[in-house]
Amino acid sequence: MVRRAIGKRRPEPAARGWWQGAVFYRVHVRSFADSDGDGVGDLEGIRGRLGYLELLGVDALSLTPFYLSPAVADGYDVAGPRAVDPVLGNLERFDELVADVHASGIRLLLDLVPNHTSDRHTWFTAALAAPPGSSERERYHFHDGTGPGGELPPNNWIGTDGAPAWTRLPDGQWYLHLFGPGQPDLNWTNAEVHADLERTLRFWLDRGVDGFRICAAQGMAKPAGLPDMAARAAGTPLAGPDDPRFDNDGVHEIHQMIRKVLAEYPDTVAVGEIRARDEQRFARYLRRDELHLGLDLRLGQTRFDADALQAAIERSLALASSAGAPATWAPAGHAGVRQVTRFGGGADGRDRARAMALVELALPGAIWLQNGEELGLDDAGLGEGTRAPIPWEGPEPPFGFSGATAGVTVPREWAALTVEAQLEDSSSTLSLYRRALDLRRERTAFDGDEIEWYGAPPGCFAFRRHPGGLVCALNTSAAPVPLPPGEVLLSSAPLVDGKLAAGAAAWLVSGRSAAASGR
Numbered sequence: 001m002v003r004r005a006i007g008k009r010r011p012e013p014a015a016r017g018w019w020q021g022a023v024f025y026r027v028h029v030r031s032f033a034d035s036d037g038d039g040v041g042d043l044e045g046i047r048g049r050l051g052y053l054e055l056l057g058v059d060a061l062s063l064t065p066f067y068l069s070p071a072v073a074d075g076y077d078v079a080g081p082r083a084v085d086p087v088l089g090n091l092e093r094f095d096e097l098v099a100d101v102h103a104s105g106i107r108l109l110l111d112l113v114p115n116h117t118s119d120r121h122t123w124f125t126a127a128l129a130a131p132p133g134s135s136e137r138e139r140y141h142f143h144d145g146t147g148p149g150g151e152l153p154p155n156n157w158i159g160t161d162g163a164p165a166w167t168r169l170p171d172g173q174w175y176l177h178l179f180g181p182g183q184p185d186l187n188w189t190n191a192e193v194h195a196d197l198e199r200t201l202r203f204w205l206d207r208g209v210d211g212f213r214i215c216a217a218q219g220m221a222k223p224a225g226l227p228d229m230a231a232r233a234a235g236t237p238l239a240g241p242d243d244p245r246f247d248n249d250g251v252h253e254i255h256q257m258i259r260k261v262l263a264e265y266p267d268t269v270a271v272g273e274i275r276a277r278d279e280q281r282f283a284r285y286l287r288r289d290e291l292h293l294g295l296d297l298r299l300g301q302t303r304f305d306a307d308a309l310q311a312a313i314e315r316s317l318a319l320a321s322s323a324g325a326p327a328t329w330a331p332a333g334h335a336g337v338r339q340v341t342r343f344g345g346g347a348d349g350r351d352r353a354r355a356m357a358l359v360e361l362a363l364p365g366a367i368w369l370q371n372g373e374e375l376g377l378d379d380a381g382l383g384e385g386t387r388a389p390i391p392w393e394g395p396e397p398p399f400g401f402s403g404a405t406a407g408v409t410v411p412r413e414w415a416a417l418t419v420e421a422q423l424e425d426s427s428s429t430l431s432l433y434r435r436a437l438d439l440r441r442e443r444t445a446f447d448g449d450e451i452e453w454y455g456a457p458p459g460c461f462a463f464r465r466h467p468g469g470l471v472c473a474l475n476t477s478a479a480p481v482p483l484p485p486g487e488v489l490l491s492s493a494p495l496v497d498g499k500l501a502a503g504a505a506a507w508l509v510s511g512r513s514a515a516a517s518g519r
Contacts, residue, residue, distance in 0.1 A: 020326045020365070022059040023060070025060065026371060027064065028041070031389045034403070039402050046061075046097060047097045050106075055423075058106065063110055065111045066084055066089065067082075068081075076183070076215065080121070095208075108208075109213055109271065113215045113216075116183040139187055140175055141176035142175050143173065144174070161179075179216075188250070205268060216275075217274045221251040223244045252285070255272070271295065272291040272294045282296075284323075309476070317364075338373065339353040339373060340377065350429070358505040376417060381411075389408055432492060443489075447468035451465055460475045472506070480497070491507075
C-alpha cells in the first residue's frame with residue numbers, strides 16, 4: 001500500500017526526523033469520545049473529535065489498545081493484535097480514522113504489546129488444550145514446578161502487581177504471567193513469536209500508521225534457566241540489577257528487528273515505554289538501530305521544587321545526550337495520577353500543573369501529553385484519573401462524552417473544566433496549552449537541543465534554549481520574584497506587580513531574540 005504524504009506545520013531539516021521535537025497526544029480510546037451511546041469510547045468517537053486536536057495543535061496522536069480483547073486489563077490483554085475490538089469499531093472505521101488524521105496534518109501511533117497476549121488468544125487456548133512439551137506450549141513459558149510433585153512454582157518471580165507470577169494448570173505445569181494471569185508472557189526464543197510480531201507490524205504500517213509506542217519495552221526477553229530473583233518488596237515493575245525478570249540483554253535483538261521493519265516505511269517511529277536498571281542501560285535502548293525515542297518518566301515523578309526539578313531535567317538531558325537521541329518528556333504516566341492531583345490538588349495543584357506545562361513545553365525534545373492534561377483535570381477520587389472520560393460540553397455528566405450515562409463516571413465538579421467552557425476563556429488551562437503549542441511550533445526561539453541555566457532566587461530556576469533564545473522561568477517559592485530581563489511571551493498566571501507569581505512559570509525572549517523569533 002502506498003503511504004500517504006501528510007502536511008507539516010513546521011519544515012524540518014532533512015537530517016532531522018519529525019518526531020524529534022514533536023508533541024504527542026495520548027488518547028485513551030475507551031474514555032475519549034463515545035459515538036454510539038454505549039458508554040464506551042470508540043474509534044469513530046475519536047474521528048469526530050479530530051477538529052479539537054487540530055485546534056489544540058498537537059503533532060501526533062497515540063492510541064491505547066483498541067485490538068480484540070476481553071478488556072480485563074484495559075485492552076492490554078490482546079487476543080487479536082490484527083483485529084479491532086467490535087465494541088470499539090472495525091477495520092473500515094480504522095482506515096477512515098487514519099485518512100482523516102493524516103488529512104488534519106497529524107501523525108498516528110499505535111500501542112504495541114509484545115511481552116504477552118491475552119489468555120483468550122487462540123495461541124494460548126491451543127496451548128491449554130495441548131500436552132506438556134507440545135509446540136503450542138513453546139510459544140509461552142510453560143514449565144514443570146519444583147518441590148515434591150511439582151507443587152511449587154518454577155521460580156520465585158512475582159508479577160508487577162506483587163502477586164505470584166505463575167499459575168498452575170490441572171496437568172501440573174505452570175505458566176508465567178508477569179502482568180497478571182490473564183496476560184501470559186510470550187516466549188521470545190520461539191521463531192513463531194518473532195514472525196507473528198513482524199506480521200503485526202506490517203499489517204498496521206501498510207494501513208498507514210506512523211509508528212508504535214512499545215509497552216513495557218524492557219520486557220520480552222527472559223534469561224536462560226529463569227533464575228530466582230532477589231528478595232524485593234512486592235509490586236515493583238523493576239527491582240534492580242539483580243532482578244532477572246526485565247531488561248535482559250536479549251531484548252535489544254527484538255528492538256533491532258522492529259527497527260529494521262520500520263526502516264522499510266519512511267518517517268515511521270518506535271517509542272519505548274522503558275524502565276531500565278540504570279541510566280546506562282536505558283541509553284542502550286536508544287542506539288541508532290533500536291528505538292527512536294524512550295519515554296523518560298523522571299520529570300513526571302519529581303516534586304514541585306525548583307532544585308529537584310532542575311536536577312531531574314539535567315539528568316534527563318544528559319541521558320538523552322549520551323544516547324545520541326532527543327529527550328522525551330512524559331509528565332504523567334498513562335495509568336498514574338494526573339499532575340493536578342500529584343501537585344496537591346485544588347487551586348494550588350492546578351496552578352502548579354499549569355506552570356509545569358510551560359516548563360515541559362519549553363524543554364528541547366519530544367513531549368508526551370495525556371488526554372485531559374490540557375484541561376487541567378484532576379483525579380477527582382477516581383484512582384486512575386488519566387482514564388476518566390473527557391468532559392466535552394454541557395452542564396451535566398457525562399458532559400458530551402456519551403449519549404448514555406449508565407456506567408459512565410465523570411465528576412460533576414468538572415462542569416467548569418469542559419472543552420466548551422474553556423475554549424472561549426482566555427485564562428483557562430486549555431487556552432494556555434493552545435497558546436503554548438502555537439508558540440512552540442512557530443517561534444525560532446524554541447530552536448536548539450541545549451539549555452543554559454541562569455542564576456535565580458531560592459526556590460526558582462530559569463533556563464535559556466540555545467541557540468533559539470527562549471527563556472523559561474519557574475517560581476516554586478511562596479512569594480513573587482523578579483523575572484529575568486526580556487519580553488514576556490506567556491505566563492501560567494498573571495504577573496504580580498511585574499513579578500512572577502508563586503507557583504507560576506513564564507516564557508520570555510530578549511529584544512534581539514524577540515525580533516528574530518517570529519515567523
